[in-house]
Amino acid sequence: MGPAAGGEISDEMLQKLGSLSTQALVDGLWVMGWPSAQIDNSRPLTSGMKCCGRAVTLNFVPARPDIAQDKPPGGMSPEYEAFELCGPNEVLVMSSCGPDESVGGDIKFLRLKQREIGGLVTDGSVRDTDEIINYGFPCFSHSTTARQGPAAMQPWECNGVISVSGTVVRPGDAIVGDQDGVVVVPAKAAEKVFNIAHGREVIEDIIKEELIKNPGPPGKFYPFMSGKIKHDSPLAELLAKNGISPANSNQFEGTADW
Incomplete structure (x- = not known):
């Protein structure tokens, strides 16, 4: 396999990218002839949310008994591995198996609050919405739900290349979100x-x-x-x-x- 990450973005460049609107960044990539970079099915949970950080990626796969058995147990699960890689300059990007499936909620995401994460982005849905809003970190999702996530899918890989609503995200890419949506800026072209x-x-x-x-x-x-x-x-x-x-x-x- 090729390398998961496509380059490195300095803290200074991350701050510069975060100062721009998502539409300006989309225009920049469009001018260069790069593929569409917005994550269409990811919207802020509340107005005023803004995020900018390096991507830490998590990929979900559809639930299957042997997948559930082979996934590392407890705190070693890929999702908790991803959580621990996150901080104020990281955005956790979770690729869901469907827009209405839950990628997590209250108890799991308490750890993201403790890590003072820069943001959470998913093309799936989140649950325990009021509590997540109270946690204070920016959250962008397709929607909200009361569904049980593990019944439909399992976290399988941390920091691989993922597809989120058809947009490719590599670990270390810049993720910028505002009221218009979320944009992925490839590290190599930042x-x-x-x-x-x-x-x-x-x-x-x-x-x-x-x-x-x-x-x-x-x-x-x-x-x-x-x-x-x-x-x-x-x-x-x-x-x-x-x-x-x-x-x-x-x-x-x-x-x-x-």
Whole structure:
């Protein structure tokens, strides 16, 4: 097998990625031609939740008697192995066997509170919702449920490559979640994604400010394609007034570095 992790992300880069919106990060990957990176079926349990951290992954498989017998018992189970790898800079990403299946609840996730985890993301559901909200860590899931998880699936592998709603997650990838959803930023591409996404957000702020001062159709400036802003366009003229030019930005035609 190939390596599970695809690279390393520094604490500094993690903080930078966490300062951006999920849509900006999706746009950065889109511009680079990478596959879709959002986890569509994972939503915040309550409003205002935001998470950013390195992925610790956990894969569930459908329940089967021999699987249950062969899984390491008690505290050695892959899920508890994953829990102990988590801290403030980690997000536990759990790949469920179905959107309505429970990946855990109150008692199990008390340990995540104790570990001061950076967040929990799953394409499955969680139970004991009120208690999880009270624990205070960001939690993103497909839904909530009263179902028993072990009746349907078993935790099988910690820190392998997993698929979450069809999106690949490798251990160490950056996981960023906000009110729009959750995005996976591959560790190997993190710096480039940030540079594109941050550049886009700066430009969008300038466009918005201009449209507030001088109301009109946004089509004059927006949308734009990173790396393809034409040098003689109205957008280029607007950016030049704000100190952004091909000399100091990779967003213009012929200046892309991706």
